[in-house]
Amino acid sequence: xxxxxxxxxxxxxxxxxxxxxxxxxxxxxxxxxxxxxxxxxxxxxxxxxxxxxxxxxxxxxxxxxxxxxxxxxxxxxxxxxxxxxxxxxxxxxxxxxxxxxxxxxxx
Numbered sequence: 001x002x003x004x005x006x007x008x009x010x011x012x013x014x015x016x017x018x019x020x021x022x023x024x025x026x027x028x029x030x031x032x033x034x035x036x037x038x039x040x041x042x043x044x045x046x047x048x049x050x051x052x053x054x055x056x057x058x059x060x061x062x063x064x065x066x067x068x069x070x071x072x073x074x075x076x077x078x079x080x081x082x083x084x085x086x087x088x089x090x091x092x093x094x095x096x097x098x099x100x101x102x103x104x105x106x107x
Contacts, residue, residue: 001037001089001103002056004066008074008082013047026077035061050078059086 014022023041030039037055044050056062066084074082089103 001092002059002062003087003089004054004056004062005051005085005087006054006066006074006082007042007049007051007085008078008080009049010047011079014043014050015047016043019043019047019050022077033061033065036065051082055089062086 019041027039027041030036035057037057039055040053042051042053054062054065071082074080091100091102093100
């Protein structure tokens with residue numbers, strides 16, 4: 001599993017309610033994306049930074065998302081340049097199921 005964390009500094013802080021409204025407007029874009037297991041939208045406590053935590057089956061699936069067109073979409077929507085940081089997730093602690101398990105390589 002690959003985890004990608006995107007973030008971008010907003011031109012001006014936004015409230016949680018405003019962020020939720022914006023995030024809900026873009027959420028359908030991510031439904032049904034090949035290889036995307038989950039996306040969690042995030043907003044810093046001060047409202048000045050937003051982004052997402054994405055859980056991908058593979059790095060190739062993640063790379064297919066973060067294209068020049070995606071970066072342009074973020075720039076137009078939020079007025080700022082996004083960053084993307086990738087992490088491999090070799091082990092997961094799942095307190096919902098009470099399990100600890102190894103992930104397959106996210107190549």
